[in-house]
Amino acid sequence: MRKKLLLLLALGSWPSYSYSESIAPYWGTTGNVIADQSLNWSMGGVLPEPLGLDIQNVIYSYKIQKETGEWVTVHVQNENANGTGYIFRETDEWKPGTSTGMGINKVVPVGDLPRELWGPGSIDIEGNGSVYDANVIYTYKVTPCYDPQYDPNCPGYKVPTPNIVEVNLDDLYDVFDDENVDLERNKSIEQDDINLEENERKKKEEEEEAKRKYRLEKALGAADAASLFAENARIQQMNLVAAQNLQAYVIAGIPGGVYNDVVDLRDSKLPDAKTGLRNGLAQQLLHKQMVEMQYNLNTN
Amino acid sequence: MLNFKSGIGIALLVAGATAAHAQQNTPINGTVQSRCIIQTDQPGIYGNPNAYTLSTTNTDGGSPPVIRVDVTLAAAYYLDITAPSAFSSAPSLPDVVTWAGDTTVKSMSDSTNMGGYETGKLETGYTDRYDLTATGSTWFETTSTATLGGSRAFPGGNYTALVTAACIAK
Numbered sequence: 124m125r126k127k128l129l130l131l132l133a134l135g136s137w138p139s140y141s142y143s144e145s146i147a148p149y150w151g152t153t154g155n156v157i158a159d160q161s162l163n164w165s166m167g168g169v170l171p172e173p174l175g176l177d178i179q180n181v182i183y184s185y186k187i188q189k190e191t192g193e194w195v196t197v198h199v200q201n202e203n204a205n206g207t208g209y210i211f212r213e214t215d216e217w218k219p220g221t222s223t224g225m226g227i228n229k230v231v232p233v234g235d236l237p238r239e240l241w242g243p244g245s246i247d248i249e250g251n252g253s254v255y256d257a258n259v260i261y262t263y264k265v266t267p268c269y270d271p272q273y274d275p276n277c278p279g280y281k282v283p284t285p286n287i288v289e290v291n292l293d294d295l296y297d298v299f300d301d302e303n304v305d306l307e308r309n310k311s312i313e314q315d316d317i318n319l320e321e322n323e324r325k326k327k328e329e330e331e332e333a334k335r336k337y338r339l340e341k342a343l344g345a346a347d348a349a350s351l352f353a354e355n356a357r358i359q360q361m362n363l364v365a366a367q368n369l370q371a372y373v374i375a376g377i378p379g380g381v382y383n384d385v386v387d388l389r390d391s392k393l394p395d396a397k398t399g400l401r402n403g404l405a406q407q408l409l410h411k412q413m414v415e416m417q418y419n420l421n422t423n
Numbered sequence: 424m425l426n427f428k429s430g431i432g433i434a435l436l437v438a439g440a441t442a443a444h445a446q447q448n449t450p451i452n453g454t455v456q457s458r459c460i461i462q463t464d465q466p467g468i469y470g471n472p473n474a475y476t477l478s479t480t481n482t483d484g485g486s487p488p489v490i491r492v493d494v495t496l497a498a499a500y501y502l503d504i505t506a507p508s509a510f511s512s513a514p515s516l517p518d519v520v521t522w523a524g525d526t527t528v529k530s531m532s533d534s535t536n537m538g539g540y541e542t543g544k545l546e547t548g549y550t551d552r553y554d555l556t557a558t559g560s561t562w563f564e565t566t567s568t569a570t571l572g573g574s575r576a577f578p579g580g581n582y583t584a585l586v587t588a589a590c591i592a593k
Contacts, residue, residue: 184530197534215534220542226530228560 146267146274150179153261162246162257166201169261170238175269177235180262181211186226189252192219196249199259202242210240217252226256235264458496459555459590464562465489467586469569474576477569489529490563490588497558501591505550507567507584514580518572525566526551526586532559555590563588 151171156164170176181199189195200212213231246257271279298304469477470484479485492502506524510516526544531537536557545552555561565586571577 186530187534216538217534218538221534221538222541225528225534225538225541226562227532227534228530228562229532 146276148264148266150262150264153263155258155260156244157246157257157259162254164244164259166204166238166241166244170241170263171265173265173267174273175266176238176263177266178233178238178241178261178263179235181213181231181233181259182229182262183213183231183257183259184226184228185246185254185257186224187217187221187252188223188255189217189221189250191222193251194218195252197252197254198247198249199244200247201244204240204242210236210242211244217250238263457590458494459500459502460493461502461588461590462491462493463488464491467565467567469567469582469584471577475571475574477567477577477582479565479567487564487566488586490565490586491560492555492563492588492590493560494555494558498554498556499593500555501593502553502555502563503550503587503589503591504553504563504565505548505587506565507569507586508549509584510569510582511585512581512583514578514582516571516578518575521570521572522549523568523570524549526563527566528553528561529564530562532561533557537561 153169156169158164170178181201183199185197187195187197195217197215197217198212199215200209202208203210211231211233213229215227215229217225244259246254246259248254267273268277268279271277272281272283274280275282465486465488467479467488468486469479470486471477472483476483477485479487481487490504494500504526506522506526508522508524510520528537528541531540537559540553540555540561543554553561553563567584567586569582569584
């Protein structure tokens, strides 16, 4: 039961989450559209770019400058872009008795009027007077899904289909109708194309193998170079140490005097050593045995 | 036992007497939303152009308070705005203060129907009374100047004065 309730709750809240934030309507306000004392402005540079923009309110203020006895009429207005007259026109009567410095602050709701209807705006003055510190602001609402194709989540969105040009097949070039084309030759070309693909594949594999070998050689070369460098460094170090310990010459004291021959060989008969004789004989016998062994092998 | 019974009998007798003269007051509640709403649009600031003067005039370094009045029912209210005639809080002053003040219409939402507010107002002392004949918003500005007697210097400290505005139903 509890699971069912949770499921119902989730289903109930689903639409609010499935409604993308990017397509939700949003509201905004322009800055003051009166940039100078000309009291004229164009809506193109005032409103933001998006389609689906509707103006909802015109907020304006200004101060009147006139003699107390004068009657001045002030119109704040926008021309109708799709026709004659005005899409918006608000009139303020400044009757005698009102004086310089009095101001007006007004918020005029206009409903939701699409931006396409809003032509150039102006403040028009009738009578002897002028306005200053004028400020005109528009509030607007933007509905992104005004164009259903704006976002796939917009109601009425249609999946775009590619524009496929219809071609009359009869007008197409038919190779079978071409007398200059040898179809057998085309077959060989197709076969060649297959072979070409195979060759290209093999060529790529060979290139890849060559690259692998090259990289391996480079790596080994780098390792050898490193070991060689280390060996050289070791030898240099040894030489350096040896040079420190080795003297260029030897200082030795040689005592003077005469060294007489101390060997005294007297003439006598020197007999042959019997051990040497036995040894020689034994070697001779061994030699003979070895020589005979080869003949024995052959006979076997 | 006897006492208990008589006690009940008295109680019933009293209850019967109450039922015979039942009376109850039932309230009727209601809330009236004023059609005239006053709010402070901008608080004022006293400038101190010299030692003995406090002024809300811009040229004196001050800023006048602005009161906004929104009316949703035409010709139903007067508006009384009273400029200050005393400090609501201030340091102890060594002399008497002389006050001057005035209220004017600063701005409006309907010049055609509110343009006559300023010329049609009634001034009584520090109070200006406006006849709110049109619906919409009107902004009133009150200036106030306080001068200490004998050209004495205002003691240092914070000074506060209040402008009072009231919608009075006709």
